[in-house]
Amino acid sequence: MSNNEMLEEKRYVGVKETVLYGIANGGQVIGYNMVRMQMTFFLVTVFGIPSEAVTAMITVMGFWDALNDPIMGTVVDRTRTRLGKLRPYLLFVPIPLGIATVVFFGGAEFLSGVQSNAAKIVYMCLTYFVWEFFYTIGDIPFWGLSAAISPNPVDRSNAITSARFISSIIGGLVTPIISLFIDLSNKGVIGLNMRKLFLVMGIVAGTLGMGLFSLSGLFCRERVVQNSDEPKVLDCFRFMFKNKPLLLIVCSSILSTVEGIADTFSQYFYIFSLGAASWGTIIGIPGAVSGFVAYPLMPILERRMTSKQIVVGTSILKAAVASVIFLIGVKFYRQPIVIVPLLMIQGFIFSAISSIKMVVPTKMIGDTVDYMEWKTGERNEGMAFSLLTFISKLTGSLCTAVATGIMPLIGLVTVQLADNSLQLVESATVNTRFWLWALVTIIPPVVSLLSLIPYKFYDLEGEKLRTIQEEMMIRREERSKTASLETEKGEI
Numbered sequence: 001m002s003n004n005e006m007l008e009e010k011r012y013v014g015v016k017e018t019v020l021y022g023i024a025n026g027g028q029v030i031g032y033n034m035v036r037m038q039m040t041f042f043l044v045t046v047f048g049i050p051s052e053a054v055t056a057m058i059t060v061m062g063f064w065d066a067l068n069d070p071i072m073g074t075v076v077d078r079t080r081t082r083l084g085k086l087r088p089y090l091l092f093v094p095i096p097l098g099i100a101t102v103v104f105f106g107g108a109e110f111l112s113g114v115q116s117n118a119a120k121i122v123y124m125c126l127t128y129f130v131w132e133f134f135y136t137i138g139d140i141p142f143w144g145l146s147a148a149i150s151p152n153p154v155d156r157s158n159a160i161t162s163a164r165f166i167s168s169i170i171g172g173l174v175t176p177i178i179s180l181f182i183d184l185s186n187k188g189v190i191g192l193n194m195r196k197l198f199l200v201m202g203i204v205a206g207t208l209g210m211g212l213f214s215l216s217g218l219f220c221r222e223r224v225v226q227n228s229d230e231p232k233v234l235d236c237f238r239f240m241f242k243n244k245p246l247l248l249i250v251c252s253s254i255l256s257t258v259e260g261i262a263d264t265f266s267q268y269f270y271i272f273s274l275g276a277a278s279w280g281t282i283i284g285i286p287g288a289v290s291g292f293v294a295y296p297l298m299p300i301l302e303r304r305m306t307s308k309q310i311v312v313g314t315s316i317l318k319a320a321v322a323s324v325i326f327l328i329g330v331k332f333y334r335q336p337i338v339i340v341p342l343l344m345i346q347g348f349i350f351s352a353i354s355s356i357k358m359v360v361p362t363k364m365i366g367d368t369v370d371y372m373e374w375k376t377g378e379r380n381e382g383m384a385f386s387l388l389t390f391i392s393k394l395t396g397s398l399c400t401a402v403a404t405g406i407m408p409l410i411g412l413v414t415v416q417l418a419d420n421s422l423q424l425v426e427s428a429t430v431n432t433r434f435w436l437w438a439l440v441t442i443i444p445p446v447v448s449l450l451s452l453i454p455y456k457f458y459d460l461e462g463e464k465l466r467t468i469q470e471e472m473m474i475r476r477e478e479r480s481k482t483a484s485l486e487t488e489k490g491e492i
């Protein structure tokens with residue numbers, strides 16, 4: 001049997017563990033999507049904080065993330081316990097992160113009688129800081145576990161696919177459900193004003209989401225042995241710049257930031273252009289189920305294409321679909337009878353593409369961990385995946401900041417009236433609703449094509465990657481035999 005055949009056949013992770021890892025990510029995404037996708041709407045429209053203050057806070061927090069993610073990655077790689085270096089954090093963090101989610105979204109209700117913008121801004125900054133802190137503590141070990149769960153790349157790919165597949169389904173339901181309840185609240189159907197509604201949703205996200213997230217610490221194992229060396233904080237940056245493939249993935253992900261702007265503006269588009277937030281529920285249904293299409297496609301794509309080819313191909317396809325949808329609807333963006341079916345088609349295709357695009361780069365980062373171990377003898381999942389979470393949160397923060405800054409440029413000004421209804425004031429010189437249509441369709445995916453530039457230089461694929469993985473398998477088996485012999489000598 002060849003080394004490559006051994007690499008494919010020797011499996012360590014069963015179906016149960018793979019599925020539970022995916023469900024845990026689904027729970028994590030409930031809280032993440034709640035915070036990221038609703039942050040601008042909640043803080044500006046519900047909490048009543050000036051958009052300029054929200055933009056400034058998100059920008060500052062982006063710098064905070066630049067510091068705390070590498071630090072946390074180093075802390076993780078220095079951790080030595082009988083449970084491993086990753087699982088202790090996954091067992092600890094769900095409770096404080098759940099509490100932080102509730103406290104953040106409870107701000108509008110807790111401070112409902114406070115008129116001072118300064119007090120609201122301080123509350124916003126403190127609670128968001130705490131939420132980000134605990135999210136980092138959980139997110140880095142979680143994705144680090146995807147590389148440590150097995151030495152077999154097939155096992156790792158299955159775990160990542162499960163995580164992204166399940167989280168895309170659950171995450172795809174979050175925004176439509178929230179949109180529905182926002183509409184019901186505005187119409188007085190459910191007896192909850194907007195402040196109380198977001199408090200209740202924060203409680204649901206904090207309890208249900210974090211309860212599911214805890215499954216990763218309870219039922220998933222670390223099987224790739226950690227290094228004996230304990231890295232320093234600055235090693236994270238050295239690690240990234242020594243690891244060319246990882247650096248290219250980081251650069252590509254940062255350039256794709258603009259792609260998330262569509263999620264921020266979709267809420268505004270539903271409310272102000274289509275007339276009701278609940279349109280988001282109908283539009284979101286196809287996207288919530290299209291992951292079922294993407295999931296069986298992954299093995300087929302991986303057999304026929306390299307990871308880089310999948311990323312490039314899906315990005316181009318997404319931009320092409322967005323362009324067609326935009327052009328078809330450009331004269332009808334105020335008419336739900338035309339726009340809703342178009343956005344349902346777009347959502348179905350985009351969700352499937354996004355599911356694939358989320359799996360592949362994550363898998364590629366696991367490959368870069370193997371590459372560094374092969375090249376230097378260092379294996380640092382915490383450092384590598386701290387960069388992944390840094391990218392995710394930085395791009396999310398940048399996206400929200402950019403979106404909030406764009407709002408006045410496109411003539412979008414929202415005010416909350418006494419009856420909690422929302423009113424859009426459009427500029428006399430700017431066609432606000434046209435720009436909303438462009439921002440939920442063509443602009444994000446077309447501009448994000450810039451993210452493909454770094455992949456021109458990415459070469460950790462094909463025969464080169466297989467050779468590295470085969471050599472690492474041999475090295476690990478040799479280390480295991482040496483360790484066993486040393487143990488036997490000690491017993492004698």
